[in-house]
Amino acid sequence: MRVFGVDPGLTRCGFGVVDGGPGRVVRAVAVDVLRTPVDAPLSVRLHELYDGVCVWLDRYEPQVVAIERVFAQHNVRTAMGVAQASGVVALAAAQRNLPVEFHTPSEVKAAVTGSGRADKAQVTAMVTKLLGLKVAPKPADAADALALAICHHWRAPMRNRLEEAQARAAELARVHKAKLAEAARRSGS
Amino acid sequence: MRVFGVDPGLTRCGFGVVDGGPGRVVRAVAVDVLRTPVDAPLSVRLHELYDGVCVWLDRYEPQVVAIERVFAQHNVRTAMGVAQASGVVALAAAQRNLPVEFHTPSEVKAAVTGSGRADKAQVTAMVTKLLGLKVAPKPADAADALALAICHHWRAPMRNRLEEAQARAAELARVHKAKLAEAARRSGS
Numbered sequence: 001m002r003v004f005g006v007d008p009g010l011t012r013c014g015f016g017v018v019d020g021g022p023g024r025v026v027r028a029v030a031v032d033v034l035r036t037p038v039d040a041p042l043s044v045r046l047h048e049l050y051d052g053v054c055v056w057l058d059r060y061e062p063q064v065v066a067i068e069r070v071f072a073q074h075n076v077r078t079a080m081g082v083a084q085a086s087g088v089v090a091l092a093a094a095q096r097n098l099p100v101e102f103h104t105p106s107e108v109k110a111a112v113t114g115s116g117r118a119d120k121a122q123v124t125a126m127v128t129k130l131l132g133l134k135v136a137p138k139p140a141d142a143a144d145a146l147a148l149a150i151c152h153h154w155r156a157p158m159r160n161r162l163e164e165a166q167a168r169a170a171e172l173a174r175v176h177k178a179k180l181a182e183a184a185r186r187s188g189s
Numbered sequence: 190m191r192v193f194g195v196d197p198g199l200t201r202c203g204f205g206v207v208d209g210g211p212g213r214v215v216r217a218v219a220v221d222v223l224r225t226p227v228d229a230p231l232s233v234r235l236h237e238l239y240d241g242v243c244v245w246l247d248r249y250e251p252q253v254v255a256i257e258r259v260f261a262q263h264n265v266r267t268a269m270g271v272a273q274a275s276g277v278v279a280l281a282a283a284q285r286n287l288p289v290e291f292h293t294p295s296e297v298k299a300a301v302t303g304s305g306r307a308d309k310a311q312v313t314a315m316v317t318k319l320l321g322l323k324v325a326p327k328p329a330d331a332a333d334a335l336a337l338a339i340c341h342h343w344r345a346p347m348r349n350r351l352e353e354a355q356a357r358a359a360e361l362a363r364v365h366k367a368k369l370a371e372a373a374r375r376s377g378s
Contacts, residue, residue, distance in 0.1 A: 042291070043254075046276055047283035065232075070269055080259050083269045084276030087235055091277050094236035102231070 001156075002029065004062035004093075005149030006053070007141045008070070008086035010036050010045045013052070014145030017060045018131070020153040028131040030060060031142050042081070050088040057096055065093040066152035068144065069102040103151050108144070111151035123147050190345075191218065193251035193282075194338030195242070196330045197259070197275035199225050199234045202241070205334030206249045207320070209342040217320040219249060220331050231270070239277040246285055254282040255341035257333065258291040292340050297333070300340035312336050 007014035036045035106116035196203035225234035295305035
């Protein structure tokens, strides 16, 4: 499976494409940071970001897009810009019928370092190690995008197993209910 | 001038197209609310909203798009969804080279009612009156979208005059500085 990880932002947006192999093997395919001009109108910046995302989606053809979930930050204006950026990334994916999953920063940190409160240096160090890179990806947004993609690779099977278990439980409950109804019908007739 | 006002949202997104005439005359062209399925994935909802916005932009051909500026609300998740929705609306406008302006809820309320703290009923009542509508637009998101467009019509000339005044002041300062430099050069030589 190929995952496109995106650390959304207007000033710097991290892009990371990671392939998953057997077991926990992960391999970096591409990584970069897209910048949009700080002095341009917001709508123009969103347009540039959207065009950049479309180029990456069409070039690398991932099966899923993983985006960092935005939370209210210290700076409300920045948080809103990040949310708007994540919106156009999700749109570009949906236009290609690709599933989009959001992961919180602490889920991403926990997935690659074992701690949801790891700092940026620790995340970068683990991403470099897990992907077997010769140099650490820079800036932090690039490393974060790769970390997001790795997080998705490792969380997705767990999530799928959970969903399958839930579906099985729901099916068993349905069958059980039907049997009870059948028994009630017979005893009544 | 024709303004497309958007009260962004995923559950309900208000659309309102308003033409401006001489003086403070405003005329409603179209108003509606677009809904996206609550149980659909976020990216699919953003895609549906984007397609709806594109249809309206191409049908009504506004000269400018006015969007309500999102602030952190009680519910962070809702605020982020609203911000993502506003991002895809701004993108659709930018793809058509249309300028996008954001107005805060209090700017909109102040423009149509005279008070930045007016309630929804007051905004709806004034929108109905100002546009000479026979029935009040419903739901509130539809009235808000029209209010946004009216707000833009009335604030834009003021903003343009302010920008012109600032440009004139900057030019005067430049000329004055050049004269001072010239005088200093002459007295020095």
